[in-house]
Amino acid sequence: MDNKAASLHSDIDTVLNNYDYDFSEVEINILGNGHINNTYQLTTPKVEFVLQQINHVVFPKTAELSSNAQKINLHLQQQKDAGNYPLTVPQQILTKTGETYSKVGDNYWRLMEFISNSYTLEEVESPEQAALVANAFAEFSCTLSDFPVKELAVIIEDFHDISFRMQQLNEAVKNDLQGRLSSCQTLVNFCLDQQDFINHVAEISKKLPLHVTHNDTKINNLLFTTGDIPCAVIDLDTCMPGLLMHDFGDMVRTCCSNLAEDDTSIDDMVIKFDIFEALIQNYQNAFGDKMTALEKDSLIVGAKLLPFIIGTRFLTDYLNGDTYFQVSREKHNLDRAISQVQLFTLLCEAELELVKLAK
Incomplete structure (x- = not known):
């Protein structure tokens, strides 16, 4: 040893x-x-x-x-x-x-x-599975809807605050600590040009009620039992007061692309609309009347927001020298940023279709 x-x-x-x-x-x-x-x-x-x-x-x-x-x-x-x-x-x-x-x-x-005979899964493979994932995370927050949310500490300040994340990106661009700006200037310009979307997010966020949100709603933060049935929500580290659109958006980000988040073949990226439909229908249905009309509308905003936020965070980390996210290759964070911004772009282009699937 x-x-x-x-x-x-x-x-x-x-x-x-x-x-x-x-x-x-x-x-x-x-x-x-x-x-x-x-x-x-x-x-x-x-x-x-x-x-x-x-x-x-x-x-x-x-x-x-x-x-x-x-x-x-x-x-x-x-x-x-x-x-x-x-x-x-x-x-x-x-x-x-x-x-x-x-x-x-x-x-x-x-x-x-330890929950005996349980296991985790790494990827949503069908609409039926997506429905179970959405339902489990919705039941988690819905059951906590009568919990006094302000009794929870904020674990990471400004975690999903898009204005704060853009401020971080601007600082990274200004400082260019590693001399990497020239290799990603086009992507930086695109992110900084999304001010209308950023303003819309800031405006709607002010009007939405706080819930206990998980803030890391990947499928591998569920435990499953025989037959791939969810039996528990795990990894509560980032649970704190938040907005439902953040949890829903993270499900979309991690379930609805056909590519891994660091895949470089972004021209082949497509949205899995059948997975999206299963996610949004089951997430809404599990809440029933505990979700307001504005919150339902905000889910589409969240679907676009989370890829954009994480994309800007990857980009910021790349500019700063890969100090936060673990990397396994040169330009790993840049590849992740490009992929997430591509997903954001595709979701924006498909917004009318997404709205239809939410009805």
Whole structure:
């Protein structure tokens, strides 16, 4: 065992001593493929757990993050016990002193229930599957619609604020720290020229009610059980007060293109309209009258907004020298930015069709 592995096991042993379970016999395996937190499956002779080291650089409000998750889980469990929420709620395990996290050195850890016989999926493969995904994320936020949303801490300030993201892009362009501007000037100009759309987003955002939103509604943030049926919403790190159009838009961004977000063959990109229809119909239907008419209209705005926001964030990171998103090749973030802006463009061009599918 190398020094890094030995240090990790020592930290995990220290963490587990804070919990009132017998971990004298425990098998530790890496779980999932997340790029932010380190997640492990712990197996003992009697029970299994999920142990997660929270990335306190990305999430400096680490204590608030686990507090948010605790409040949300308790509310969902109460609703489930009352027969009002169909999904399982994987709970955080409290320490011996009643804390939702354990701190070792500078690192924060949390222990959570492991849902047996569950698994994750990486890609939506059919409209039927898209319908289940939309329904699960809608049930999550809808069940939390009577939760006092302002009791939740804002984990990442201005996370989906388009004006803030454009300000970041402008600063990156002005500074051009890596001398990369010349390689992406056309794309930069296109993004900066979308001021009418940016203004529209800012205007509608002021009129929309706040909900508890997940803010990372990819299919791999659901657990599935036999038959590919969603059984739980997971990864509550970015849960905070937000707008439904953000959650819906992220589903569209990650489900409705035929290409991966870093695929360079953008001329071949098409929108999967059958997937979009399944997403928007089921997301709206799951909310019923708990979604206002303006919120329904905003879903199309969100569908365009999320690819544009993440595209500008990739572009900003490329200009700044790839300091936020992990990259595996030169110009990886630029390729991602080009792909996301292409998706935004296609969705704008198809807006009339999208509106029809929403009815």
